[in-house]
Amino acid sequence: MLDSALYMIYSPFEILDHRRPILVFGRDGQVGRALQVCLKDLKLPAVFLGRVDCDLACETSIIDVLNCYKPEVIINAAAYTAVDEAEGEYDLAFAINSKAPELMARYIANVAHGIFIHYSTDYVFADTKQDVYSEVDPAGPFEYLNVYGQSKLAGERAIQEVFNLANDFGRVSYANKFARYFILRTSWVYGDGSNFIRTILRLAGERNQLKVVADQVGAPTLAQWLAEVGVRIAGSKVESGIYHAVPDGQISWHGLATFVIETAASFAQDIRVKPENILPIPAIDYPVLARRPYNSRLSNAKLKKALLEMAFINQYPHWKEQVEAYVKMHVSNPSKASKKLI
Ligand SMILES: NC(=O)c1ccc[n+]([C@@H]2O[C@H](COP(=O)([O-])OP(=O)(O)OC[C@H]3O[C@@H](n4cnc5c(N)ncnc54)[C@H](OP(=O)(O)O)[C@@H]3O)[C@@H](O)[C@H]2O)c1
Numbered sequence: 001m002l003d004s005a006l007y008m009i010y011s012p013f014e015i016l017d018h019r020r021p022i023l024v025f026g027r028d029g030q031v032g033r034a035l036q037v038c039l040k041d042l043k044l045p046a047v048f049l050g051r052v053d054c055d056l057a058c059e060t061s062i063i064d065v066l067n068c069y070k071p072e073v074i075i076n077a078a079a080y081t082a083v084d085e086a087e088g089e090y091d092l093a094f095a096i097n098s099k100a101p102e103l104m105a106r107y108i109a110n111v112a113h114g115i116f117i118h119y120s121t122d123y124v125f126a127d128t129k130q131d132v133y134s135e136v137d138p139a140g141p142f143e144y145l146n147v148y149g150q151s152k153l154a155g156e157r158a159i160q161e162v163f164n165l166a167n168d169f170g171r172v173s174y175a176n177k178f179a180r181y182f183i184l185r186t187s188w189v190y191g192d193g194s195n196f197i198r199t200i201l202r203l204a205g206e207r208n209q210l211k212v213v214a215d216q217v218g219a220p221t222l223a224q225w226l227a228e229v230g231v232r233i234a235g236s237k238v239e240s241g242i243y244h245a246v247p248d249g250q251i252s253w254h255g256l257a258t259f260v261i262e263t264a265a266s267f268a269q270d271i272r273v274k275p276e277n278i279l280p281i282p283a284i285d286y287p288v289l290a291r292r293p294y295n296s297r298l299s300n301a302k303l304k305k306a307l308l309e310m311a312f313i314n315q316y317p318h319w320k321e322q323v324e325a326y327v328k329m330h331v332s333n334p335s336k337a338s339k340k341l342i
Helices: 032-040 057-067 092-110 147-165 174-178 196-207 223-236 253-266 301-310 319-332
Strands: 022-025 044-050 073-076 115-121 180-184 210-213 241-244 278-281
Touching: 022 057, 022 301, 032 044, 032 223, 044 253, 057 092, 073 223, 092 115, 092 147, 092 180, 115 147, 115 223, 147 180, 180 223, 196 210, 196 253, 196 319, 210 253, 223 301, 241 301, 253 278, 253 319
Parallel strands: 022 044, 022 073, 073 115, 115 180, 180 241, 210 278
Antiparallel strands: none
């Protein structure tokens, strides 16, 4: 876990001081809720927008709020995240996951020292590697990604294109070269909202046996940690670019379900299913509309280096410690689960 006490010693959020309020999209999502907690704790002024305040499928709605708040820092935690539904809603998924971040990027690229933080996904990779993916590994191939993955990759590319143009002296004003963007790719997010861990805890109280996919591997990532990573990066002098934002370690869905149930049982949660009755199955036996990658393993080396060197942290989390804390909080007080884990 990141050490909150360090805020008192250093001031890693210097860059964010004396700016206009940070504009956060995706207020009601898992990461958006976590950002509310994080920014409030840090006493950083922020405006949080939900779907009712700004429909990201509507370009004029986005342009209106940008012109209204005139932000210097945008954090985009909103996305079309219904992976299976996206297969039938191509245009909507692309509007929200590609066009909307492009408009945000265009705005920030024209703000001197502007900062754009955008969350993306492991689904931009289509099993081209068996090892971990680094930020320089090519994403795609596009046609092998599901629609959600395609729309998120299109969003990444649109943001990079905007900032690459903005940093070209020939095309825009001098000040814009100081605007920065960060694309934080993450995986298997859990926080205050619907997620795999909550589903497993619910099913474990209802059933004697569970079948869970065992041949897809990734890193469960706590929304609270992702929120804090975003804010720390924004408040530091870290260079623009893509960063893989996942904790240390990897696990399959089956391994994660087993760990969750063993952990919940150790905290005396009433669990019907025994760990040995969580049966491993191949993904092919759990048919879903959108094909998921088998390999969701992202190398976090670049982020770790940046955080340790530039953003004043002295430790980096392992997924196990985050999941353990989350399950403990969930079991002892489900309504507050994930609200205060940092
Ligand atoms: N969840 C994961 O496992 C996962 C994995 C990898 C990457 N990510 C990425 O991490 C980021 C945060 O994910 P999350 O888990 O926090 O997602 P989430 O809980 O599904 O939240 C997404 C938010 O986006 C909002 N949204 C969707 N369509 C919108 C629209 N047309 N206008 C305005 N807002 C809209 C939703 O609003 P409503 O609340 O009104 O529906 C929701 O609050 C996303 O970029 C996602 O792609 C997530």
